[in-house]
Amino acid sequence: DAKTTQPTSMDCAEGRAANLPCNHSTISGNEYVYWYRQIHSQGPQYIIHGLKNNETNEMASLIITEDRKSSTLILPHATLRDTAVYYCIAGGRYGQNFVFGPGTRLSVLP
Amino acid sequence: DAGVTQSPTHLIKTRGQHVTLRCSPISGHKSVSWYQQVLGQGPQFIFQYYEKEERGRGNFPDRFSARQFPNYSSELNVNALLLGDSALYLCASSLGQTGNSPLHFGNGTRLTVT
Numbered sequence: 001d002a003k004t005t006q007p008t009s010m011d012c013a014e015g016r017a018a019n020l021p022c023n024h025s026t027i028s029g030n031e032y033v034y035w036y037r038q039i040h041s042q043g044p045q046y047i048i049h050g051l052k053n054n055e056t057n058e059m060a061s062l063i064i065t066e067d068r069k070s071s072t073l074i075l076p077h078a079t080l081r082d083t084a085v086y087y088c089i090a091g092g093r094y095g096q097n098f099v100f101g102p103g104t105r106l107s108v109l110p
Numbered sequence: 111d112a113g114v115t116q117s118p119t120h121l122i123k124t125r126g127q128h129v130t131l132r133c134s135p136i137s138g139h140k141s142v143s144w145y146q147q148v149l150g151q152g153p154q155f156i157f158q159y160y161e162k163e164e165r166g167r168g169n170f171p172d173r174f175s176a177r178q179f180p181n182y183s184s185e186l187n188v189n190a191l192l193l194g195d196s197a198l199y200l201c202a203s204s205l206g207q208t209g210n211s212p213l214h215f216g217n218g219t220r221l222t223v224t
Contacts, residue, residue, distance in 0.1 A: 030209060031209060032209040032210060034212065034213075036215075041198075041220075043202075043217045043218050044200070044202075044215045045215070046213065098155060099155070100152030100154070101152055102151065102152055103152055
């Protein structure tokens, strides 16, 4: 199972793009990159996932490097409600291979 | 559609007691996973069930057990509770086991052991 490395914390101004990096240098060919976020006292919320192509949905964009060793989650116009802990996970099968690290605490500032 | 539902939302137990936590997956989802999250840390994997069979187990003692029912709902049981079992217990469901099937989490059961 691939391990991920994320910055402990980041700040972003409201209305600006938030770019959250993640390193997953040991990711294997069949493992996806997933992003979740967790607001205090709630369960983790699924944001987006991808295998090797860039992905976009109504919440965010996911940019995966060509060698798949790192990725960036982009929140295009951050709002105060985007303040949360963001988790990057590299996993194929679920269970013991779906490992949450400590995540990045994103603070969106007014 | 309803999301993953967990009950109860909060629970207070005494050391040595046992507890049963319940989870209803999203309709159509056949896989249920359980996670424990202590304050300040990311969720830690406990169990995964798919099609009513245990498919994975994390590094938790035998005091922890689970099962999945024919309707794909699930229970997590913890015996002989310790103070260290105080945590947020999260249930997540997914369509299948493949990597292209996101986990969707409930809001958890907050267990306090006194």
